Amino acid sequence: MKVCKFGGTSLANAEQIRKVCQIILNDGTRRLIVVSAPGKRYQEDIKVTDLLITFGRKVIEHGQAQAEWQAVVDRYQEICSELQLPPTCIGEIIANLQKLLQWDGEDSEGFMDVVKASGEDNCARVVAEYLRTLGAPATYINPRDAGLLVSGEYGNAQVLPEAYEKLALLKEKEGLLIFPGFFGYTQEGKLTTFSRGGSDVTGSILAAAVRAELYENFTDVDSVYAVNPHLVPNPCKIKEITYREMRELSYAGFSVFHEEALIPAFRAEIPVCIKNTNNPSAPGTKIVTRRDNSSRIVAGIASDVGFCRIYVSKYLMNKEIGFGRRLLQILEEEHLSYEHSPSGIDDITVILRQHQLTKEKEARIVSRIKNELHVDDVHVQYNMALVMLVGEGMRSSVGISARAATALAIADINIEMINQGSSEVNLMFGVRAGDADNAVIALYQEFYKEEELSLGIC
Ligand SMILES: Nc1ncnc2c1ncn2[C@@H]1O[C@H](COP(=O)(O)OP(=O)(O)O)[C@@H](O)[C@H]1O
Numbered sequence: 479m480k481v482c483k484f485g486g487t488s489l490a491n492a493e494q495i496r497k498v499c500q501i502i503l504n505d506g507t508r509r510l511i512v513v514s515a516p517g518k519r520y521q522e523d524i525k526v527t528d529l530l531i532t533f534g535r536k537v538i539e540h541g542q543a544q545a546e547w548q549a550v551v552d553r554y555q556e557i558c559s560e561l562q563l564p565p566t567c568i569g570e571i572i573a574n575l576q577k578l579l580q581w582d583g584e585d586s587e588g589f590m591d592v593v594k595a596s597g598e599d600n601c602a603r604v605v606a607e608y609l610r611t612l613g614a615p616a617t618y619i620n621p622r623d624a625g626l627l628v629s630g631e632y633g634n635a636q637v638l639p640e641a642y643e644k645l646a647l648l649k650e651k652e653g654l655l656i657f658p659g660f661f662g663y664t665q666e667g668k669l670t671t672f673s674r675g676g677s678d679v680t681g682s683i684l685a686a687a688v689r690a691e692l693y694e695n696f697t698d699v700d701s702v703y704a705v706n707p708h709l710v711p712n713p714c715k716i717k718e719i720t721y722r723e724m725r726e727l728s729y730a731g732f733s734v735f736h737e738e739a740l741i742p743a744f745r746a747e748i749p750v751c752i753k754n755t756n757n758p759s760a761p762g763t764k765i766v767t768r769r770d771n772s773s774r775i776v777a778g779i780a781s782d783v784g785f786c787r788i789y790v791s792k793y794l795m796n797k798e799i800g801f802g803r804r805l806l807q808i809l810e811e812e813h814l815s816y817e818h819s820p821s822g823i824d825d826i827t828v829i830l831r832q833h834q835l836t837k838e839k840e841a842r843i844v845s846r847i848k849n850e851l852h853v854d855d856v857h858v859q860y861n862m863a864l865v866m867l868v869g870e871g872m873r874s875s876v877g878i879s880a881r882a883a884t885a886l887a888i889a890d891i892n893i894e895m896i897n898q899g900s901s902e903v904n905l906m907f908g909v910r911a912g913d914a915d916n917a918v919i920a921l922y923q924e925f926y927k928e929e930e931l932s933l934g935i936c
């Protein structure tokens with residue numbers, strides 16, 4: 479059995495849904511299908527999930543949001559009528575969406591998750607209905623009935639280990655199973671969504687649970703590229719990439735596959751393939767345990783913005799037992815997660831996602847670090863980007879850091895921090911956010927030279 483996930487771009491309108499259903503029907507082993515909510519139909523369009531978020535926020539703030547609600551209804555109405563689905567289908571969807579208008583004013587975060595999840599839930603109903611009109615035995619599956627149990631952190635659910643046993647029973651069901659992505663239920667029965675882009679996570683969990691022969695993730699590009707295709711035209715295609723490389727690149731900004739989607743598939747050793755709904759015969763990108771890295775040492779280059787760093791210096795820090803622990807404990811007590819912490823003899827930098835910090839929190843942390851750790855200097859710097867070179871082959875290659883640093887110097891980019899992951903699969907540079915794109919381009923030119931591209935090494 480194959481598990482297939484179709485992203486929002488693959489389900490944006492009736493024409494795309496027709497393509498998706500053809501892909502499903504072309505291969506009898508594609509039986510467990512995960513769908514996202516309809517995505518953008520064109521560049522300036524708005525994804526259904528974003529329409530729903532605007533709707534939910536307005537309901538919370540003003541008690542009603544009729545125009546925003548109608549915008550969501552219109553998207554489904556257009557799809558259902560173009561697919562010529564029986565009127566009961568849109569009737570059921572409108573009834574589901576009407577329930578969202580009757581919020582009782584309690585638990586606004588829980589309400590937002592219910593609102594967001596309705597995007598995938600209704601889309602799964604549409605896809606199942608359309609497949610039935612084509613004569614295929616398709617059933618909509620409710621994640622609660624199927625046992626997709628998750629933790630209760632709204633907007634950031636994590637699958638619970640006990641979910642897998644129940645989900646494995648899906649294998650025994652007949653016909654095509656259409657499963658809405660992006661959400662599950664807590665033990666207490668509360669709907670909770672994964673973080674944004676989380677339908678990839680649902681697909682990976684299901685693939686692991688049913689021990690799928692393959693997890694196919696359908697999107698709108700022919701493959702994963704060595705660099706974001708919006709930054710470099712026609713970048714090198716990645717044919718094979720390891721789970722670890724993909725995990726690092728997803729973390730660092732490859733939005734094509736959710737960073738949390740690798741672990742379930744990896745642990746269950748399920749091969750993953752990223753493919754294009756608009757060009758399904760293209761081989762796509764395979765995510766594998768091992769790859770031959772002799773031809774391509776650097777697998778990919780990514781960047782992400784929105785980081786800040788807390789710089790702390792104190793003479794003889796290296797000799798002070800427990801300094802690092804006490805510093806990180808302050809962050810823990812302030813409910814902050816940190817990403818990295820490169821250090822020197824007398825100083826240490828802690829890098830965080832800056833959305834976690836408010837001005838008040840920053841002031842409190844700085845004052846606690848000063849007063850409790852008696853440091854010489856502490857300051858916070860915002861708007862950093864992390865630029866990451868990733869490749870399993872880097873571990874055994876001499877001179878990668880030197881080449882990267884030289885390329886950045888030639889591009890006149892100031893490196894504010896360098897960090898090499900302990901596994902030596904990644905090399906990370908902290909730069910100003912405004913330099914991130916140029917840094918990626920400079921590194922791409924260094925590691926993917928014209929002549930190599932023309933030799934067909936990519
Ligand atoms: N390195 C990369 N390789 C391929 N696509 C990338 C990369 N980095 C960013 N992307 C973007 O990811 C997009 C696909 O992800 P997403 O929009 O989440 O798709 P879906 O709606 O199918 O889930 C592509 O259209 C592309 O613009």
Ligand SMILES: N[C@@H](CC(=O)OP(=O)(O)O)C(=O)O
Binds near residue numbers: 517678
């Ligand atoms: N629809 C959700 C979940 C998702 O995975 O979407 P997509 O497949 O379009 O990235 C979101 O926009 O976050």
